[in-house]
Amino acid sequence: MPIQPIDKNRMHALQQTLLQKAMPPGSLGELAALAIRIALITPRPVSRLSLLIFAGDHGIVEEGVTHSPQEITWQQCLNFAKGGGACGLFARAHGVDLTVVDMGVAHQFLPSDGVLDRKIGMGTRNFLREDAMDAKQCLLAMQCGRLLVRQKKQAGFDAIAFGEMGVGNTSSASAIASALTCLKVDSVTGRGSGLSDCDLKAKCDVIELALKRNPVRTPLGVLAAFGGFEIAAMVGAIIEAAALSLPTLLDGFITTAAAVVSCAIEPNCKEYLIPAHLSGMQGHDLLLDYLGLPRPILDLGMQLGEGTGALTAWPIVSQASRILTEMTSFSHAGVTDSTSLLREKGIF
Structure with missing residues (x-):
C-alpha cells in the first residue's frame, strides 16, 4: 500500500x-x-496509544563496542513484560498499551514470560565480518513489524510508538545513519552505556571499517548489512503506520535511525512522524534535521530508549489533538x- x-x-x-x-x-x-x-x-483526537518494544541481539558486540553484557537484553525484556523499567512505569501511568516483541534475542523465552515471540534468529551476525542479516531475514523482520501495527490499528489504537531493546544496537543505528545520510561516523556515534573516550574511538573505528567493508548504500541493503532484527521491524512498522494514517510518536536515536531507512524507502512516511523528544544521544539532532522534521516536543536530555521519550510526550500529544x-x-x-x-x- x-x-x-x-x-x-x-x-x-x-x-x-x-x-x-x-x-x-x-x-x-x-x-x-x-x-x-x-x-x-x-x-479525530487521539486517545489510545500502543507502544511496541522490539528486541534483538547484535553480533557486533563481539568487537567490544559496549561494556554491557549481552544477557541484559533478555533480562530487560522480562522486566518490561512484567511492567518493570521506566517504560513499564510510564506506560502504566498514562494507560498506554505496551507489548514486548522478541525479534531476535539470544535467549529462549517461555510462553509464560509475556514476551511476544516473533524470533527470526538468535541475534544478528557481526557486521564487521559479514552482513548482519540476509535479505530474506531483513524483509521478514520488516513484515513482522508491519503486521503488528496493523493488528494494533484493528484493535482500536489510534496512535503508535516504538521502543527498542538490544545490547549493541547503538552501533547498528550509527552505521545505518552514517551510511544513508553521509554524516561522519563520529558525528552520529555516542557513548552508549558509558564508553570512555578511548572506547568511543574504538567503537567509531569498528563502524568505519564495517562501512568500508560493505559499500552498499541502498536503504534495504544498508538495513540488512548493518541493522538489527528489532531495527528492521521498526522500519516496517513505521511504513505501515504511515500507510494506516496513524500518528507515530518518534522516540530517540535508534528509532530515528530506523525512520531514516523507512523514509528512504517511502519518503511520505516522514509526514506521519511526531518527534517526541530530543535525545541526549550524539547525532539525534542531526538525524531529525536530515529528515526535515519539526522541533521535538521535549528536550530533557533523555537517552534511555525503550520508547520512554515517546511515553513522556504522549499526554501532550493527546492533549494537543483535542x-x-x-x-x-x-x-x-x-x-x-x-x-x-x-x-x-x-x-x-
Whole structure:
C-alpha cells in the first residue's frame, strides 16, 4: 500500500478554526502547531496509544563496542513484560498499551514470560565480518513489524510508538545513519552505556571499517548489512503506520535511525512522524534535521530508549489533538472575539 502524502490544502482551514478558539492568537505556541500537525494526519483526537518494544541481539558486540553484557537484553525484556523499567512505569501511568516483541534475542523465552515471540534468529551476525542479516531475514523482520501495527490499528489504537531493546544496537543505528545520510561516523556515534573516550574511538573505528567493508548504500541493503532484527521491524512498522494514517510518536536515536531507512524507502512516511523528544544521544539532532522534521516536543536530555521519550510526550500529544475539536470558540463561550478586534486594528 503506497503512503499517501498529507493533504496540506487543509492547513488554512485548520488555522482559521484555531483562530476562532477563545484565546489570543498564538497563545498556545508550539502546542497549537502540534494540534494542526496531528489534525492533518487524523481528523479525530487521539486517545489510545500502543507502544511496541522490539528486541534483538547484535553480533557486533563481539568487537567490544559496549561494556554491557549481552544477557541484559533478555533480562530487560522480562522486566518490561512484567511492567518493570521506566517504560513499564510510564506506560502504566498514562494507560498506554505496551507489548514486548522478541525479534531476535539470544535467549529462549517461555510462553509464560509475556514476551511476544516473533524470533527470526538468535541475534544478528557481526557486521564487521559479514552482513548482519540476509535479505530474506531483513524483509521478514520488516513484515513482522508491519503486521503488528496493523493488528494494533484493528484493535482500536489510534496512535503508535516504538521502543527498542538490544545490547549493541547503538552501533547498528550509527552505521545505518552514517551510511544513508553521509554524516561522519563520529558525528552520529555516542557513548552508549558509558564508553570512555578511548572506547568511543574504538567503537567509531569498528563502524568505519564495517562501512568500508560493505559499500552498499541502498536503504534495504544498508538495513540488512548493518541493522538489527528489532531495527528492521521498526522500519516496517513505521511504513505501515504511515500507510494506516496513524500518528507515530518518534522516540530517540535508534528509532530515528530506523525512520531514516523507512523514509528512504517511502519518503511520505516522514509526514506521519511526531518527534517526541530530543535525545541526549550524539547525532539525534542531526538525524531529525536530515529528515526535515519539526522541533521535538521535549528536550530533557533523555537517552534511555525503550520508547520512554515517546511515553513522556504522549499526554501532550493527546492533549494537543483535542484543541481543534473540543476547545470552545469565542461564539460558543460567549467571549468577545479578541482576534477580530486585533485584525480591525491591523495588529494581527
